[in-house]
Amino acid sequence: xxxxxxxxxxxxxxxxxxxxxxxxICLSALKFIVGYVSDSEALKADGLNNATDIVAxxxxxxxxxxxxxxxxxxxxxxxxxxxxIASLVASFIMAAVGLQVLTESVLAxxxxxxxxxxxxxxxxxxxxxAVMFIVYRYxxxxxxRINSQxxxxxAKDNRSDAFVSIGAVVGILGSQFNLPWLDPLTAVVxxxxxxxxxxxxxxxxxxxxxxxxxxxxxxxxxxxxxxxDGVEDVKEIRAxxxxxNAVVDVIVLIGAEREFQEAHDIATRVEDELKKSADxxxxxxxxxxx
Numbered sequence: 001x002x003x004x005x006x007x008x009x010x011x012x013x014x015x016x017x018x019x020x021x022x023x024x025i026c027l028s029a030l031k032f033i034v035g036y037v038s039d040s041e042a043l044k045a046d047g048l049n050n051a052t053d054i055v056a057x058x059x060x061x062x063x064x065x066x067x068x069x070x071x072x073x074x075x076x077x078x079x080x081x082x083x084x085i086a087s088l089v090a091s092f093i094m095a096a097v098g099l100q101v102l103t104e105s106v107l108a109x110x111x112x113x114x115x116x117x118x119x120x121x122x123x124x125x126x127x128x129x130a131v132m133f134i135v136y137r138y139x140x141x142x143x144x145r146i147n148s149q150x151x152x153x154x155a156k157d158n159r160s161d162a163f164v165s166i167g168a169v170v171g172i173l174g175s176q177f178n179l180p181w182l183d184p185l186t187a188v189v190x191x192x193x194x195x196x197x198x199x200x201x202x203x204x205x206x207x208x209x210x211x212x213x214x215x216x217x218x219x220x221x222x223x224x225x226x227x228x229d230g231v232e233d234v235k236e237i238r239a240x241x242x243x244x245n246a247v248v249d250v251i252v253l254i255g256a257e258r259e260f261q262e263a264h265d266i267a268t269r270v271e272d273e274l275k276k277s278a279d280x281x282x283x284x285x286x287x288x289x290x
Contacts, residue, residue: 006245006281009146010068010083016139016151017061020158023135024054027128034124040117041108042168043125045101045187049164049194050128052097053157056090060150063087067150067243080243084208087153091202094157098194105187117183121172129165132158147244147279149208153201160197164190211240221248224277230254230266232290245281248274256289263287 031047034040063086069079136158143152171186222234235251252270254263267285274280 007068010064012146013064013148013151014061016142017057017064017154019135020057020154021054023131024050024057027131030124031128034121038118038121040121040172041105041184042171042186042190043121045105045190046164046168048101049097050161052093056093057154059089060086060154063150077242080245083150083243084205086150087201088205090153091198091205094198095195098191098198101194102188102191105184105191108184117172117175122169125165125169129162132162132165136162149244156197156201160193164193208241213239221274221278224273225250225252225270228269228273235288247282248280249284251286251288253290254287
């Protein structure tokens with residue numbers, strides 16, 4: 001995959017972020033209105049979650065835009081990591097709203113609920129859950145297609161929101177059967193789900209930013225290198241991520257009897273194989289005699 005195609009993928013990722021923003025604006029407005037009219041703590045908590053998701057999605061959109069900037073004197077490797085930073089920022093925003101939802105829900109439970117919310121809150125929650133599940137499926141397919149961490153983080157948030165809306169519906173429905181405390185209790189669960197999703201996104205983003213890498217994927221890179229004719233063994237192989245792009249450093253062992261040009265050609269084939277079969281963005285190959 002050439003560099004221009006990778007930039008084009010980031011451009012496609014912007015579409016997923018924009019769809020999320022539009023969906024969150026519409027759904028949060030609907031949930032706030034119906035939540036206050038029906039007096040549903042769970043639906044209002046869900047609406048607050050979606051309102052904050054607007055900011056998180058904007059952060060993802062900005063990160064995708066910055067990641068498209070070419071390398072400069074301050075960023076010789078490009079701005080690819082802006083995509084991962086955007087995921088990290090989104091996780092902080094989600095954690096903050098999760099904490100706020102938890103606090104308000106606990107306070108609502110302590111005050112006690114006198115009556116169940118209006119049933120319209122149930123239908124609103126079901127509609128919103130269906131919409132968010134559709135957005136989740138779209139963003140997940142897009143994230144897998146373009147291999148985008150930021151879009152995948154947005155998709156996970158979309159899925160969390162769909163589950164949150166379903167949870168809110170369960171709580172509101174239960175409150176119809178003379179269990180009004182179930183509505184604010186569900187809001188507490190909503191807050192916990194939000195914080196769990198935030199933690200998952202934070203953990204993955206911080207793993208990438210600290211140059212963590214999947215050992216299974218590194219093994220697949222090693223297998224690809226070993227498949228190149230002329231490579232005797234792999235002395236060392238390391239990898240790191242620039243956004244959704246993998247960069248590999250590998251030291252290969254080549255027979256001492258090889259001529260310099262022949263050894264250089266083997267190293268070039270190693271680089272080409274990783275870029276072709278493993279879709280690696282950049283490869284640094286060093287070779288040593290066996």
